[in-house]
Amino acid sequence: MAKMKGAIVVDMVSCKGCSLCVEACPTQVIGLADEVNAKGYNYAYMVNPEACTGCSNCAMVCPDSCITVYRMRVAEPA
Amino acid sequence: MEVSIKDIIKPENLVYQKSSLLTEKPMHYCPGCTHGVVNRLIAEVIEELGLQQETIGVTPVGCSVLLYNYIDIDWQEAAHGRAPALGTAIKRLLPEKYVFTYQGDGDLAAIGTAETIHACNRGENILMVFINNGIYGMTGGQMAPTTLEGMAASTCPFGRDPERDGNPLSMTEIVATLPGTRYVTRQAAHTAGAVRKLKKALIKGFNNQKENKGTSFIEVVSTCNSGWKMTPVQANEWMVENMFPFYPLGDIKDK
Ligand SMILES: Cc1ncc(C[n+]2csc(CCOP(=O)(O)OP(=O)(O)O)c2C)c(N)n1
Ligand code: SF4
Ligand code: SF4
Ligand code: SF4
Numbered sequence: 606m607a608k609m610k611g612a613i614v615v616d617m618v619s620c621k622g623c624s625l626c627v628e629a630c631p632t633q634v635i636g637l638a639d640e641v642n643a644k645g646y647n648y649a650y651m652v653n654p655e656a657c658t659g660c661s662n663c664a665m666v667c668p669d670s671c672i673t674v675y676r677m678r679v680a681e682p683a
Numbered sequence: 684m685e686v687s688i689k690d691i692i693k694p695e696n697l698v699y700q701k702s703s704l705l706t707e708k709p710m711h712y713c714p715g716c717t718h719g720v721v722n723r724l725i726a727e728v729i730e731e732l733g734l735q736q737e738t739i740g741v742t743p744v745g746c747s748v749l750l751y752n753y754i755d756i757d758w759q760e761a762a763h764g765r766a767p768a769l770g771t772a773i774k775r776l777l778p779e780k781y782v783f784t785y786q787g788d789g790d791l792a793a794i795g796t797a798e799t800i801h802a803c804n805r806g807e808n809i810l811m812v813f814i815n816n817g818i819y820g821m822t823g824g825q826m827a828p829t830t831l832e833g834m835a836a837s838t839c840p841f842g843r844d845p846e847r848d849g850n851p852l853s854m855t856e857i858v859a860t861l862p863g864t865r866y867v868t869r870q871a872a873h874t875a876g877a878v879r880k881l882k883k884a885l886i887k888g889f890n891n892q893k894e895n896k897g898t899s900f901i902e903v904v905s906t907c908n909s910g911w912k913m914t915p916v917q918a919n920e921w922m923v924e925n926m927f928p929f930y931p932l933g934d935i936k937d938k
Contacts, residue, residue, distance in 0.1 A: 611698075612691040623715030623915045629875055646714065654688055662875035664699045668719025669710055674699040675691045 607678045611659020615649045616671040622646035626663035626672060632656040635663060702726040704735060708752045715915020717905035718747050718814060720872040721881070725785070725812070726754045728885045738781045738889075739773050741766040743795075745787035746821045746907075747814065764795020767802030770809045781892050783810040788829040789819040792854040796828075799854065806863025806897035810888035813854065813900065816907035817926065824910030828852040831929055836910075851929060855902040859935040865897030867936040871904045871927075873919040896938070904930045 613634070620642060626649050627635045636652035649671070651657065659676025704726040712719045729738050735756055742750045744763035751758035761769040766784035774782040791799050791813050802809070818836050819825040826836040826843060831851050833842040843851070859867040866888065870881040881903060888899040904926050906918035913921060 610686050610691055612688045614692060619709055621714035625715050625915055625919075628916050628919075651688075659691075659696075659698055660875075661699045665875035665878040666720060666873070668712065668714075668716055668723065670701040670705055670719075670723050672699070673697070673701070675693065675696040676698045677686070677691050677693075677696045679686050 607680050609658045609676055610679045611657040611674060611676045612654060613651060613657060613663060613675070614673045615651075616673075617642050617648040617650070619669050620646060620648035620671045621669055622648055623668065624649075625666045625668070629662045629666045631660065631662060632658060702730045704730045704755050706753055706755055710753055711749060712746060713909045715906075715908050715918070716746070717816065717872050717903065717907075718750075720878060721785075721812065721814060721903055721905075722747070722750055722753055724872070724878065724882050724885060725783075728882060728889060729754070729756060732886065732889055734781050734889065737779070738783070739777070741770045741773070741782070741784040743784070743786040743790040744821075745790050745819070747785055747787065748821070750785055764790050764793070765798055766790065766795065767798040767807070767809070767811060770811070771802055771805070771807045774807060774809050778808070781810075781889055783812060783888070785812045786814065787820065788813070788815045788817065788854075789822075789825075789827045792828045792852055796854075799858065800861070802863075803858040803898045803900060804861045804863045806865070808892055808895045808897065810885075810892065810899045810901070812885075812888075813902040814905045815854075815902055815930065816905040816910070818907055818910045820907040820910050824907065829854070831925060834925070853930065855900065855930075855935060858898075858900050863897050864900055864936060865938055866891055866899040866934075868900075868934045869902040869904060869930060869932050871922070871932055873906070873922060877932075902930070904932065
């Protein structure tokens with residue numbers, strides 16, 4: 606059996622902390638940081654990276670094109 | 684086998700990245716604004732169709748007035764509401780180009796109503812993109828023709844009252860009745876699924892121009908979270924609950 610593992614990279618400089626990606630993620634991977642970026646926004650990051658499947662839903666709803674998505678097939682231990 | 688994030692973040696595993704047609708300029712929109720999502724999708728569609736050199740966009744007056752800064756294609760800026768007239772001129776002079784207009788509801792359905800209806804009635808071979816957030820976002824959230832009954836706006840703080848303010852206007856149903864329109868659809872951009880559907884509609888809107896069979900018109904039911912005085916997430920929920928019943932999603936005409 607193989608499953609999909611994913612990871613996202615958020616451009617924390619351009620993120621506006623709108624939280625739409627947090628809402629869109631089916632596996633609750635994303636949260637907003639306690640720290641703010643140079644614009645004063647609590648930027649998005651992977652709070653729970655293990656759960657990312659690389660489905661790209663977060664990137665679809667981001668108005669500021671901050672999210673890059675990677676995805677790979679991983680063999681599951683039998 | 685444990686896989687680390689480093690193993691996943693490699694060029695061969697890339698599945699989504701910012702379109703190369705989007706410039707480095709940060710978009711000026713409020714956090715969570717639908718304009719950003721639709722601007723991004725238009726860039727993706729033009730890139731994927733390979734039409735960077737062939738496309739001319741027409742920007743409106745409203746929050747998206749600076750759209751020409753964000754997508755690296757040719758642009759013209761129209762006076763308030765006149766984008767369909769300018770789009771008509773460009774397409775007639777340069778029929779081999781792909782021409783699209785991009786307008787808010789104040790631009791397309793208030794000051795520009797005449798241009799909208801006549802371009803659609805003439806069946807100009809262009810794509811019109813209509814961002815309907817129910818108010819005038821840029822100027823401070825005033826009531827627009829599209830404001831829903833009971834919906835608060837800065838000029839009707841207790842809600843639109845049809846007795847006093849008239850009824851909300853569904854421009855998309857109106858243009859669908861005109862013989863000149865070929866493809867008329869209403870979409871949204873609040874979920875990943877909605878975004879993927881909207882992208883398909885935009886691709887169709889561009890491709891339709893090859894056949895010269897009339898105007899393609901795509902409404903995007905949108906939020907203006909600043910004007911509505913909500914968070915972006917609340918604004919999406921409010922839109923689903925209140926905008927979608929009056930502005931139902933789906934294709935209205937496809938011929
Ligand atoms: C001739 C003219 N009249 C009025 C205005 C003021 N004005 C600027 S933007 C706007 C409405 C914008 O609303 P909309 O088209 O819904 O776009 P949004 O900002 O919501 O995206 C108005 C009335 C203007 N710039 N020019
Ligand atoms: S790619 Fe999918 S699973 Fe991963 S963070 Fe984005 S929405 Fe969540
Ligand atoms: S959707 Fe984009 S801008 Fe909004 S919080 Fe997520 S990464 Fe930041
Ligand atoms: S005022 Fe409204 S439409 Fe304008 S950028 Fe802000 S959220 Fe978007």
